[in-house]
Amino acid sequence: MAKEKKVNENVQESVPPMGMTMIAREFKKDKLAMFSLAVLVIILLGVFIGSVIINQDQIMRVSIFDKYAAPGTFSTTNNTTFILGADEGGRDVFGQLIIGARNSILIGFTITIVTSIIGVGLGIVSGYYGGAIDNILMRIVDFIMILPIQMIIIVFVTIVPKYNVWSFIGIMSSFYWVGKARLFRSKALSESRRDYVSASKTLGTSDFKIMFRELMPNLSSLIITNLTMNFAANIGIETTLTFLGFGLPTNVPSLGTLIGYASNGDVLSNKTWIWLPASVLILVMMLSINYVGQALKRSADARQRLG
Amino acid sequence: MWKTILRRIILMIPQVIILSIFIFLLAQAMPGDPFTGLINPNMDPAVIEKMREAAGLNDPWHIQYIRWIGNAIHGDFGTSFLYKLPVAEIIGERALNTIWLSLLTVILTYLIALPLGLFAGRYQNSWFDKVVVVYNFFSFAVPIFIFALLTLFIFGYRLDWFPTTGSVSSDVVKGTTAYFFDKLHHITLPAISQAFLATAVTIQYLRSEVIDAKTQDFVRTARSKGVPTNKVFTRHIFRNASLPIASQLGYEITGLISGSVVIEKIFGYPGIGKLFIDSIVQRDYTVITALILILGIATLIGTLLSDIIMSIVDPRIRIQ
Numbered sequence: 122m123a124k125e126k127k128v129n130e131n132v133q134e135s136v137p138p139m140g141m142t143m144i145a146r147e148f149k150k151d152k153l154a155m156f157s158l159a160v161l162v163i164i165l166l167g168v169f170i171g172s173v174i175i176n177q178d179q180i181m182r183v184s185i186f187d188k189y190a191a192p193g194t195f196s197t198t199n200n201t202t203f204i205l206g207a208d209e210g211g212r213d214v215f216g217q218l219i220i221g222a223r224n225s226i227l228i229g230f231t232i233t234i235v236t237s238i239i240g241v242g243l244g245i246v247s248g249y250y251g252g253a254i255d256n257i258l259m260r261i262v263d264f265i266m267i268l269p270i271q272m273i274i275i276v277f278v279t280i281v282p283k284y285n286v287w288s289f290i291g292i293m294s295s296f297y298w299v300g301k302a303r304l305f306r307s308k309a310l311s312e313s314r315r316d317y318v319s320a321s322k323t324l325g326t327s328d329f330k331i332m333f334r335e336l337m338p339n340l341s342s343l344i345i346t347n348l349t350m351n352f353a354a355n356i357g358i359e360t361t362l363t364f365l366g367f368g369l370p371t372n373v374p375s376l377g378t379l380i381g382y383a384s385n386g387d388v389l390s391n392k393t394w395i396w397l398p399a400s401v402l403i404l405v406m407m408l409s410i411n412y413v414g415q416a417l418k419r420s421a422d423a424r425q426r427l428g
Numbered sequence: 429m430w431k432t433i434l435r436r437i438i439l440m441i442p443q444v445i446i447l448s449i450f451i452f453l454l455a456q457a458m459p460g461d462p463f464t465g466l467i468n469p470n471m472d473p474a475v476i477e478k479m480r481e482a483a484g485l486n487d488p489w490h491i492q493y494i495r496w497i498g499n500a501i502h503g504d505f506g507t508s509f510l511y512k513l514p515v516a517e518i519i520g521e522r523a524l525n526t527i528w529l530s531l532l533t534v535i536l537t538y539l540i541a542l543p544l545g546l547f548a549g550r551y552q553n554s555w556f557d558k559v560v561v562v563y564n565f566f567s568f569a570v571p572i573f574i575f576a577l578l579t580l581f582i583f584g585y586r587l588d589w590f591p592t593t594g595s596v597s598s599d600v601v602k603g604t605t606a607y608f609f610d611k612l613h614h615i616t617l618p619a620i621s622q623a624f625l626a627t628a629v630t631i632q633y634l635r636s637e638v639i640d641a642k643t644q645d646f647v648r649t650a651r652s653k654g655v656p657t658n659k660v661f662t663r664h665i666f667r668n669a670s671l672p673i674a675s676q677l678g679y680e681i682t683g684l685i686s687g688s689v690v691i692e693k694i695f696g697y698p699g700i701g702k703l704f705i706d707s708i709v710q711r712d713y714t715v716i717t718a719l720i721l722i723l724g725i726a727t728l729i730g731t732l733l734s735d736i737i738m739s740i741v742d743p744r745i746r747i748q
Contacts, residue, residue: 264446267731269686269723272704273454276716279708280458357571361690364573365705383577384693386592390585400574411569 147420154416157409164406168226171219181212181374192394206394208382218398221374225403228290228369229356235294236355237348240301241337247302248309249332258302265299275367286373293358301347308343312336342421349414353407360403376403432739440728447724448500452493455717505718510710515718519700525595526692526699529622530684532615534677536623541630542673546666548631549638560631567628572687576621576694583617590617593696618695622684630673637669675738682730686723 148155192206192214205214247258277292278284312318313336321331337344362368363377371378379399383389388396419426487495499505505515548560584592591597595614600607641647642665650660688701696702700719707715 264443267443267447267724267727268450269720269727271687271689272720272723275689275704275708276454276458276720279711280454353569361571361573365690365693367708380574380577383581386585389577389581393581396577400577403574404570407569407571408566411565415565 143426144417144420147416147426151416151419154412157412157416160405161409161413164222164402164409165226168219168222172223175216175219177216177220179216181217183212205398206392208379208395209388214379214395214398217374217379218376218402221376221379221399222402224369224373225356225360225363225376226406228286228359228375229352231290232293232297232355232359233348233352235290236298236301237344237351239294240298241305241340241344243298244302244305245309245332245337245340248306249313249328249336251310251313255306259306262299262303265296266303268296270296271362274362275365278362278367285370289359289369293355297355297358301351304347305340305343308340309336312339342417346414346418346421349410349417353410353414356403356410357407429739433736436732436735440732443728444725447728448497448721449493451717451721451724452496453489454720455713456489458713458716459711500718500721505721506714508707508712508715510707510712510715515714518703518715519718519722522698522700522703525697526685526688526701528611529615529619529688529691529697529699530681532612532619533622533626533684534680536619537626537630537680538673540623541627541634542670544627545631545634546638546661546669549635549642549669550661550665552639557635560635564628564631564635567625567631570625572621572625573690573694575625576618576691579617579621580694590614595698614697618691618697621695622691626680626684630676634669634673637672638665641665641668671741672738675734675741678730678732678734678737682723682727685726 148158188207188209205218208214208217243258247255274292274296278289281288281292309332318331318336321335326335359368360375360377360380363375364381366381368377369375376399380396380403383396503516505519507513508515508518511518544560544563548557551557580592583589591614596607596611597614600610646668647660647664650664651657655663685700688699689704690701691697692699692701693705700723704716704719706712707719
């Protein structure tokens with residue numbers, strides 16, 4: 122009797138770890154992923170706490186006497202020290218860095234969420250139903266794929282009336298969902314041929330419930346990985362467009378705005394304090410988000426796991 | 429074979445039509461028309477209205493569209509407001525610069541990616557493989573504009589090894605070898621920056637392809653026949669892994685050309701990416717419309733070429 126109980130216990134212990142446990146194990150095993158996660162958390166905390174403390178109006182105020190003040194210069198007009206110097210308009214670079222990072226992160230995140238809802242939703246619907254719906258949606262996806270998207274976005278940015286942050290998010294989202302839709306369509310297509318879906322259909326479960334309550338959870342690890350990688354990519358795209366001068370409106374500073382000052386050769390070569398910190402910050406964020414994303418990807422695939 | 433190609437071309441036609449309608453409507457949404465620049469206090473608005481009527485700008489949009497696309501097919505994209513020259517002429521001149529840049533980038537990409545990807549796959553988990561994996565991770569994660577700025581800063585400004593702007597110095601004579609080398613000197617830095625990041629996908633693909641191939645039946649057969657290990661890799665695995673890369677050429681080049689905006693802006697390189705940005709800033713809409721149409725069609729042709737090469741390289745694709 123006692124022995125049998127013991128066996129049962131063992132059986133229970135051998136249930137493979139799932140979800141969060143698996144991810145935690147992966148991070149414990151991979152020190153660099155843990156480090157990347159820590160760096161990311163520190164940056165996020167620093168940026169969001171910093172942006173609450175910092176007075177944005179004071180930072181964006183132009184003071185001509187502090188034009189291109191070097192790092193560490195004491196400003197008599199603002200009665201503060203420029204930790205990272207000042208830009209052409211005498212505005213504090215450090216403050217702009219914090220606020221720009223906050224804006225870039227928030228906007229990158231919003232775009233990721235919006236494109237994921239559209240892309241994953243349409244992808245699953247397309248893959249699950251197949252037939253005419255699939256055909257129409259995939260032709261739309263094919264069409265958007267051939268467009269020179271970067272250029273079209275720049276055109277939209279210049280012709281949209283009353284352009285603001287939400288228009289930017291709208292424009293970006295209306296083009297960048299297609300890759301996701303295609304990916305999740307192919308996954309949903311193979312998933313919807315599985316027995317559990319047929320069984321659920323036979324039981325009379327509604328299509329909506331099958332798609333989003335039964336099929337989607339089975340793709341959740343892929344969604345999480347895709348979201349993470351996409352978050353990094355979207356920050357990259359936003360800062361690139363803002364760098365070119367066609368991203369966020371001028372009254373919303375982004376990391377790209379600071380780097381954009383480097384289009385001026387003199388700033389690029391002699392006034393590194395303006396653009397280098399923002400570049401390094403983006404670089405560090407990209408590398409750590411991508412590394413965390415790869416660790417997530419590994420933990421979702423039993424063959425690649427380290428932990 | 430020919431049937432497949434023909435079917436692909438026929439499938440392309442509706443795409444081209446929708447693309448052109450989309451771009452035409454986009455152009456309609458852009459403010460201004462060719463006569464906006466003429467408006468001034470000395471000009472009677474009625475005269476301008478008459479000129480618009482004569483130019484057909486008051487016709488319904490589908491008639492205007494047919495006229496526009498008819499002209500575009502004959503290579504007439506209208507006149508640039510800014511340069512007062514035919515748009516086709518301006519684009520043609522700049523496109524050549526972008527094509528040279530893209531060509532060098534593609535050559536560099538494959539020169540870097542092929543050996544790195546293939547050997548990293550062959551010597552999986554060796555120190556070389558680990559270095560390649562780290563490099564590959566960086567090339568995936570680093571945004572191109574930051575990498576390009578850093579290379580420009582270090583090699584262009586600080587070390588002064590390369591020119592920081594333009595595509596050719598003003599004092600060299602066209603057609604001489606000095607001219608060629610001067611152009612190459614200008615192109616190198618942007619091409620390297622682009623190639624560094626463009627290698628990412630290729631390296632990852634080749635590496636995993638070689639690793640997969642190592643355990644496949646045709647490799648086991650070759651080994652059991654007594655083929656030396658080196659030959660197994662060069663003759664069987666490498667060739668199988670790199671053939672599909674050839675088919676990526678179409679995608680690669682069109683991707684580079686439509687992605688040239690950032691790199692050309694940073695390096696002040698006078699190609700179509702920079703032309704696009706300049707035209708946007710100056711609101712030179714005829715140039716913008718023509719550029720997007722040409723790039724869209726180029727992308728379509730690029731994918732078509734890739735599919736054709738793929739079906740030559742890999743006969744399994746032809747079956748469907």
